[in-house]
Amino acid sequence: TSNKTGNHFYKWEVEYMYWSPDGIENVVMGINGQFPGPTIRARAGDIVHVQLTNKLHTEGVVIHWHGIRQKGTPWADGTASISQCVINPGETFDYRFTVDRAGTYFYHGHYGMQRSAGLYGSMIVDVAEGEKEPFHYDGEFDLLLSDWWHKSVHHQEVGLSSRPMRWINEPQALLINGRGQYGCSLAAHHGNSSFSQCNITGHEQWAPYILHVDPNKTYRIRIASTTALASLNLAIGNHKMMVVEADGNYLQPFETNDLDIYSGESYSVLLKTSQDSSQNYWISFGVRGREPHTPQALTILNYKTNSASKLPLSPPPVTPRWDDYAHSKAFSNKIKALDHKSIPKPSPTYHRRIVLLNTQNKMNGYTKWSINNVSLSIPATPYLGSIRFGLRDAFDQTKPPEDFPGHYDVMKPPVNPNTTTGSGVYMLGYYSTVDVILQNANALTENVSEIHPWHLHGHDFWVLGYGEGKFTKSDEKKFNLKNPPYRNTAVIFPYGWTALRFVADNPGVWAFHCHIEPHLHLGMGVVFAEGVQHVAKIPKEALSCGLTGKRFMTGSHLG
């Protein structure tokens, strides 16, 4: 429900329920009986209030509002053990925050692997009353992408934390708005599929979400990826797309035949329905960056002049080869910020540069991912409370490393793969400008280096550039300080580096991590904190566990 004053109140219950996301009945984590959860729609400047009740029987829960910076409400960021205590079964937590900028966002679970369990939904923020988008469109669609496994997340988690690790492998299906098709294909009639044609009436939970369009119009298609693992590429048969938004920030529009989207990213593209209106066309998403074992996600662009069940004449667009990284890099390098009042210009200099080496490691036979040889292990007491109240026993007081040894060969598996775990925090100077160099490396297996999309909470960063091999100081000369994209998620390519810059201007404690959920689960993240002494009035429900729970559970607000 919403009213004219710009407040939106939602009462949500999270529970497991039977669902058939891909035609196979399974158990998903749903909200108010829906999967994916309800879409939040608000205007820039509005307040969103979600009163979340945990109806799970034996697990805590939290929800992260991905891309919302939570200025002044760091306790509402929804990160378990970082911004708040988990909401226990039967308990209710109030997420109340301002959506300060128009754009395409989503929300998802941020505890254990609850995102993989299906806890996610879309969040669309329109421009404030009287404001205009810098582009025109006649209608819009919203596509939330995910990947789906038939094994439960509990089963997946046990595998990841077993010795030896049992990897989750590739997903059984890719879902568009929670809908996919397992063991059959919408495009089987083209004869290039080993599957039979899907038998669908349109009423199934796994029936495709079809885009019905009028000819000769412009549509905005919002696309967000909350995949656990898969990097994806979108193409629409016979149509080009104009890319205009990424992660809630406007881009210099550019035309493309296909679009890469990594987990944690969102885009808007404009589509002109200018093709032969006596036909329908395929919309397809295929896997990038990992050898695909999952069929493309398919749905139909239906020109309303036809029946939606009329199948396209040509086969679905072919996804670029999974390891054609030149193709992906070319796409990433086309992304530039629009010169617009809503997007700050990059700071020309930095105060502190943190270099983060990403490696796959071993610890007593367990597989881990580490950053500068520390695998993140988050503590029982949420950092926001323990830092605010100086509870030094709550987490490691040693500073995590700023860099990695200069002799480390990023092109080879680690010579000594042993790692340690840690819960230390990068304490950032309030209002300082921070550079982060994400440095990729070879994984444990020779000749393997993977894609990692890194997501920052509480901020957007400027993506100053991408490069090959080991970053050196002279690579600075290649930084784009003119129109770097401003976003919250950026990819590192295999054996490469990505340079980011942001201003630590948001009091709170902020996760920065690989958005591949099993990688975060295996330790692939760090924690930043800034200006925590300026955080006031942390609701006590956010602190009712661990050492803050023991110390402060009196009164209604802390700070």
Ligand SMILES: O=C1O[C@H]([C@@H](O)CO)C(O)=C1O
């Ligand atoms: O974390 C990962 O583990 C596997 C593999 O490296 C070991 O099975 C894989 O592909 C990952 O991304």
